[in-house]
Amino acid sequence: MEALIDEPDTSDTTWEDRLENKVLIPGTKTGLAFKLWIGGLLLVLLIGVVAYVNQYNNGLYVTGMRDRISWGIYIAAFVFFAGISMAGTLMSAILRITKATWRTPVTRFAEAITVMGLVTAGLFVIVDMGQPTRLYQMYLNGNWQSPLMWDMMAITVYLTSSVVYLLIPMIPDLAFFRDGLPGRVPRAQSWMYGTLSFGWIENPPQRRALAKAVAILTILIIPVAVTVHTVLSFVFSTTVRVSWNSTSFGFFFVAGAIFSGVAVLIIVFAVVRRRYHLEEYITERQFTYLGYLMAAMSMILIYTNATEFITKGFKASDDDLFAFRELFATKFAPLFWFYFFGGLVLPVLIVAFKRTRTITGLVVASSFAVVAMFVERYFIVVAGMSVPLMPYEPSTYAPTATEWAIVAGGFALFLLFLTVFTRLFPILAVWEMKHEHHERKEVTA
Amino acid sequence: MKHHQNSEQRRTSRTLAQSMVLLLALFAVVLGSAGRVAAAAEIEVDAPAESTVGESVQITATVTDGGVPVADAVVTVTRQAEIGGQSGFVELDSGVTDEAGVVQLEFVQNAAPSDAEHLQVELQGDNGVEAATKFDMTVLDGPQQVSATSGADVGIINKYWLIGVLALVWFFVIAATVQLLVISRSSDGSTHSNRVIPYFMVGFVLFTGLGMFYVVLTQPSMHANLAPNDEFDRVPTAYVGEVYPYLGLGGDPADRPDDLSGEVLFVQAGCASCHGIDANGAIVGGELDDGVLDDTDEFTEAIREGPDGMPVYDDVLLSQAEIDRIIEFLQSTRSAANP
Secondary structure: OHHHOOOOOOOOOOHHHHHHHHHHHHHHOOOHHHHHHHHHHHHHHHHHHHHHHHHHHHOHHHOOOOOOOOOOHHHHHHHHHHHHOHHHHHHHHHHHHOOOHHHHHHHHHHHHHHHHHHHHHHHHHHHHOOOHHHOOHHHHOOOOOOHHHHHHHHHHHHHHHHHHHHHHHHHHHHHHHHHHOOOOOOHHHHHHHHHHOOOOOOOHHHHHHHHHHHHHHHHHHHHHHHHHHHHHHHHHHOOOOHHHOOOOHHHHHHHHHHHHHHHHHHHHHHHHHHHOOOOOOOOHHHHHHHHHHHHHHHHHHHHHHHHHHHHHHHHOOHHHHHHHHHHHHOOOHHHHHHHHHHHHHHHHHHHHOOOOOOHHHHHHHHHHHHHHHHHHHHHHHHHHHOOOOOOOOOOOOOOOHHHHHHHHHHHHHHHHHHHHHHHHOOOOOHHHHHHHHHHHHHHHO | OHHHHHHHHHHHHHHHHHHHHHHHHHHHHHHHHHHHHHHOOEEEEEOOOEEEOOOEEEEEEEEEEOOEEOOOOEEEEEEEEEEOOEEEEEEEEEEEOOOOOEEEEEEEOOOOOOOEEEEEEEEEEOOEEEEEEEEEEEEEOOOOOOOOOOOOOOOOOOHHHHHHHHHHHHHHHHHHHHHHHHHHHOOOOOOOOOOOHHHHHHHHHHHHHHHHHHHHHHOOOOOOOOOOOOOOOOOOOOOHHHHOOOOOOOOOHHHOOOOOOHHHHHHHOOHHHHHOOOOOOOOOOOOOOHHHHHOHHHHHHHHHHOHHHOOOOOOOOOOHHHHHHHHHHHHHHHHHHOO
């Protein structure tokens, strides 16, 4: 448990200078690897766009979805990305409320992932629509008895508040960019920093306004995030499908969302830390704490799975048994057991042993967790749909090439958002880190 | 001599075999008629003269054979269903007679295509229906067959709570966003920052928040599945699955019976779900009137390409011959409607 004890303060006179320089680097430096990475992502995105144009012109007939299994990998991707967006809230809001000091290097990315995950998730809803140009009908002629309407409302609030929540604590850092990068970046970029820093000169009224906004949003965003993920689960549990007849789906979805969100955070941090040499700020401490959190969430998820399956299996209706047989023994068994052992048990084991509780080990555990959570979303959607409601032959579903291409495009878009963000915006909450650094120095003095 | 004797013997055995076969056939006939005698039962039906859509109908049937009650007989009540010129009896309920030969049958009255329902109580034997009694029933209008009986109507739980929660949440979101304006206006102007864009941002958040209220306030507060109201009345539709097994879209045309009439195809391919069961048009799909049907090539092309968001029907979903039959059906109903 040494990791829970604060590290010795390694501050010296140049701590702040080094931090500022580090944070300014991504804004100015681009290498060949960076360009290749961006090019690769754009290529995958382009293939996805071409596949989508094909789907738009020919209808959802080009997908594997039919009348009996009418939700597929798009809805799985939607739930997955919405789940990832939970990371921001948890990391940032809960830790900010409790004034957990180790969080400061972590918050900015967490908040950014929230916004990007939500935008990507929203796009998958549109992709899943046969006729996306009718989306406006949702607003003009929707029916608020539909859980899809609740979902739309919850996500609108969540997206709006998380964009503001990302932007407001970033203002002092954007002001620092505005002052620190003159002439080193294109004019449009300078203009953006100038505009988005809202004339921040750190005078008392501005500080008060900032503190007020952060306080409001920090508290607000936690319940809003919980509603988003439970309402998302309502879309399933209010639909008449055997596997979705569950009152604990909300809890199940929130736990899964936090789990996958933390796992994505660990991976993103490891990559960014290495690429921009932020070893001094994102230390093993942050990874260990996030790892503990991931292991705890993983055990909660194992337990939620047990509650789901025990309550249904105890009564064991014919339909439930059909669903169980498909999930545990036949059609979806490889996916389910990979999810259970690879995605839930393995990360706990990796975190449990000191030898494997390294950054590399945690990245491996997180990668398994992320893949497994996508797989879980997939079988919740498809296995749920495949239990017949009427005495017809059980149907099958497999994503077509078009669907794979669009899903790959979605992942590329998410990574592209993330990359552009690290390139253009302050990736560390410099202002909060300095603040915390000062407080710690005062305490030690 | 020996030869003669042989042929004599042969003739005798042939006669024997022939009489054996005859005997067997006779035996079979007697046995069969015995069975028929046993099943020459009568079913006496006690049913109401009229029923109401959405309400349950109770029928008492008594099975007797020469005045003697028949126990343990399987009895079903069926209704005559018809679509696209195809007709048949569809089971509604079944039961087994008691010692007195009496069985109670019950079903919920569905919306009937006409005012009268043609029903039949059948005695089921090993070889299918062994006796049947037909009777008619007048069907009175009532709420659609699926009326929501679940759910609770608690007066104080209504949409104003939702509006209240939305208002609270959006108040906080807007209050936080307004701080952007405060920050911007508290600046001393020493930095190059745009003074208009913060207003834009606050305006956008305000617009989104107020938009949510617009969405809630303008939406109908009646669920389309509940009792009919003026806007969301449902029309009785045909019951495809009752006459034909539901095949779904996208199946192999080879699996479909190739004698499906244009009317059945119109329902089964999903045309009716947008254009209405009589192709008179509905909220989503327009009326398929003579003007549309005039140019059959153009009409076929529209089915193949799916204009204005209509699903695309390629030759797997509908063959050319099937489209022709749909057109034929539509033209016949059109000319009947507008002579």
